[in-house]
Amino acid sequence: xxxxxxxxxxxxxxxxxxxxxxxxxxxxxxxxxxxxxxxxxxxxxxxxxxxxxxxxxxxxxxxxxxxxxxxxxxxxxxxxxxxxxxxxxxxxxxxxxxxxxxxxxxxxxxxxxxxxxxxxxxxxxxxxxxxxxxxxxxxxxxxxxxxxxxxxxxxxxxxxxxxxxxxxxxxxxxxxxxxxxxxxxxxxxxxxxxxxxxxxxxxxxxxxxxxxxxxxxxxxxxxxxxxxxxxxxxxxxxxxxxxxxxxxxxxxxxxxxxxxxxxxxxxxxxxxxxxxxxxxxxxxxxxxxxxxxxxxxxxxxxxxxxxxxxxxxxxxxxxxxxxxxxxxxxxxxxxxxxxxxxxxxxxxxxxxxxxxxxxxxxxxxxxxxxxxxxxxxxxxxxxxxxxxxxxxxxxxxxxxxxxxxxxxxxxxxxxxxxxxxxxxxxxxxxxxxxxxxxxxxxxxxxxxxxxxx
Numbered sequence: 001x002x003x004x005x006x007x008x009x010x011x012x013x014x015x016x017x018x019x020x021x022x023x024x025x026x027x028x029x030x031x032x033x034x035x036x037x038x039x040x041x042x043x044x045x046x047x048x049x050x051x052x053x054x055x056x057x058x059x060x061x062x063x064x065x066x067x068x069x070x071x072x073x074x075x076x077x078x079x080x081x082x083x084x085x086x087x088x089x090x091x092x093x094x095x096x097x098x099x100x101x102x103x104x105x106x107x108x109x110x111x112x113x114x115x116x117x118x119x120x121x122x123x124x125x126x127x128x129x130x131x132x133x134x135x136x137x138x139x140x141x142x143x144x145x146x147x148x149x150x151x152x153x154x155x156x157x158x159x160x161x162x163x164x165x166x167x168x169x170x171x172x173x174x175x176x177x178x179x180x181x182x183x184x185x186x187x188x189x190x191x192x193x194x195x196x197x198x199x200x201x202x203x204x205x206x207x208x209x210x211x212x213x214x215x216x217x218x219x220x221x222x223x224x225x226x227x228x229x230x231x232x233x234x235x236x237x238x239x240x241x242x243x244x245x246x247x248x249x250x251x252x253x254x255x256x257x258x259x260x261x262x263x264x265x266x267x268x269x270x271x272x273x274x275x276x277x278x279x280x281x282x283x284x285x286x287x288x289x290x291x292x293x294x295x296x297x298x299x300x301x302x303x304x305x306x307x308x309x310x311x312x313x314x315x316x317x318x319x320x321x322x323x324x325x326x327x328x329x330x331x332x333x334x335x336x337x338x339x340x341x342x343x344x345x346x347x348x349x350x351x352x353x354x355x356x357x358x359x360x361x362x363x364x365x366x367x368x369x370x371x372x373x374x375x376x377x378x379x380x381x382x383x384x385x386x387x388x389x390x391x392x393x394x395x396x397x398x399x400x401x402x403x404x405x406x407x408x409x410x411x412x413x414x415x416x417x418x419x420x421x422x423x424x425x426x427x428x429x430x431x432x433x434x435x436x437x438x439x440x441x442x443x444x445x446x447x448x449x450x451x452x453x
Contacts, residue, residue, distance in 0.1 A: 007032045007074075008344060011092070011103060013082050013278065014111035015042050015065045018314030018329035020396070022109050023075055025337030030344065033075040034103060036094060040064055040079055041134070044395055046326065047404075048131045049174060052140040052268075053181040054189070054417030060403045062134055063396055078103070082112070082278055087285050087307055107309050109336050110278060114315040114324055117272035117293070124245040128167075128267035131174055140268055141419070142426025144182060147266045148202075149422075152194050164202045167250055167264040169242055170271030171208035172215070173362040176225060178268055179206045180365035183232045188415045204234050205262060207252065208271065209241045214362055214370070216323070221370040224379040228364040273324060279316045286310075291318045300352035301339060302332050308350075311336040319353065326394065327358050361387045366412050 008031045012019045015037040026033050041062040050056045069075050080096035091104040116130030129139045144166065151163035168179045182204050190199035206213070206229065213226050213236065229236055237252075240260075244251030249263040275294035283290045288305050289297040295318035296304070302317060304310040313336055314329030322328045335353045342351075359373030361383065369384035371377070378386070388408070395401050410416045 008340070009034070009104060009106045010109065010340060011036065011105035011107075012109045012111060013037075013092075014113055014276075014314070015039075015077075016045075016111055016113045016314065016329060017326040018113075018333035019109065019111035020065075020068065021330040021333030022111065022313070022337045023069060023072065025334045026340065027072050027074070029074070029337070029341050031074060031340065033072070034078060034105075035065060035069065035075060036078045036080060036082060036103070037065060038079070038081045039134075040066070040077075042068055042396055043134065044400075045132070046391065046394075048134075048137045049178045049181060051134075051137040051419065052131060052178065053144065053185050054141060054419045055181070055411045056404055056407050057419045058134050058138070060400055060407065061395070063400055068396055085278070085281060085285065087282075087304075087310065090309065105309075107311070107340050109311045109313060109333070110282065110316060111314045111329065111333060112276035112278045112316050113329075114273040114275045114293070114295075116269060117274035118269065119272055121245075124242075124269065127245045127247055128169060128269040130269045131178070132273075138426050142422040142428075143266050143268075144185070145420055145422045146427035148186075148190060148194065148199060150265075152196055160197060161203075162248060162263045162265045164197070164199075165205065165249075165262075165264040166202065166266045166268070167205045167207060167262055168268045168270055169207050169250075170269065171206055171210065171213040171236070171238065172270065173360075175206060175208070175268075175270035176213055176229065177363055178270055179204050179229065179234045180232060180363070180368070183234055184365050185417065187233070189411070189417045191415065203264075205237060205264065206234050207237045207240045207242060207250075207262075209239065211239045211255075213238070217360065217362070217370060217372055218377055221372060221377055221379060225362065225364055225370050228368045228379075232365055232368075273315070275316050279312070282310070282312065289318075293318075293324075295324075299350075301350045302336055302353050311339070320355075322355055325360070328355055331355055361390060363387050 010031045011034045012022055013036050015035055020042050023035050042065050044061040047061045066077050080094040082092050083095050084093040091102050094101045094103055116132045118124045129136050147163045151160045154160040166182050168175050186199045186202040212222050214222050239255035241253045242250055243253055252260045254260050279294050279296045283296050286304050286306055296312045297318045298312050302311050302313055304312055313332035315324040361371045363369040367381045367384050369387045370379045371383040371386050392401055407418050410418055
């Protein structure tokens, strides 16, 4: 017991790419590691859109943290939400199911990540869920498949068109991937599944306030992706700003400054991210700056200014304009772990974090993708195969890779979607109002309120 107490205590907040990479890098170090997360799983976020469109299941892309770290004898996992950090006392307050716990640390690695940003209009989220969590993906899946189900029983053709119109807000990688897969779903997977309408009639509209898709990619790849989207049948409305979202559609401002309206019963928000609220707390307590997305400005070695024992990594850190992508998170997590090991050996020299860009990819649909790997810029089937290999390699665990590969074969080589099960709660999760005087607290009404579902 005494040897355990004498060990250096490392607490990692967040089990995303950065937090998990740090924990794995500390497996053989003489430290006691505590991983804290509000969920019990490590989420492979880049494939959430495939979960939302019925290709993969939750277990395929979100294995349990405890199972991943089961062979790490120096590591424990705590479920809860970090609500406060005392930098002077080197301890934090953790809340779970109404119970408050204080956890002490010698070194803290904060990898709390980022969530969806609605640019000051959080009310949009009631009708246009994002894709940042398992709950989000389940709800989006429910809304997409639920729209087709409800269209089948809609006698009014105009109302049916509303159900068969999907608006995707945000033309970055997530928005492009979501739009492409919904078209594939309607054209291939749902063929001959309905009798009162042809699923191929579904409209998919991709909107963005920017004047291009995939704005962080080279121009040649942006043009390639845009051309592929239009050939698929995706309607792109670039330079279009969303000013309102309700149950039936979107209010927009068009490129010429005029106001417009898009009738769409299904909306998916894929624009913008904001850092975890924990970043703002750390910044306030340490005097560190935060950027527009709420990311904390860190020193070149990823530490919090004035607190070398606190590392802020991944999507939560603001350093040299690095993007919020998985590779940055993993590399910064391993950097923090290596720094801790060096310090325990008596090496106090600060080493700057150096990011090695391994490239960026985005898939448009089956056999269509774009890849930017240093000087290499490719599109089409070659880029799509590269995307498959890279995504498969980054998945955590052999079982998850095999399961995902099987589901990809069903969806891409065939036309099936293994994960089409939806529930009423998922379809209407955020637009519920309990019906007074009835025993059914899930009854749908025309009024909309944010529920706890």
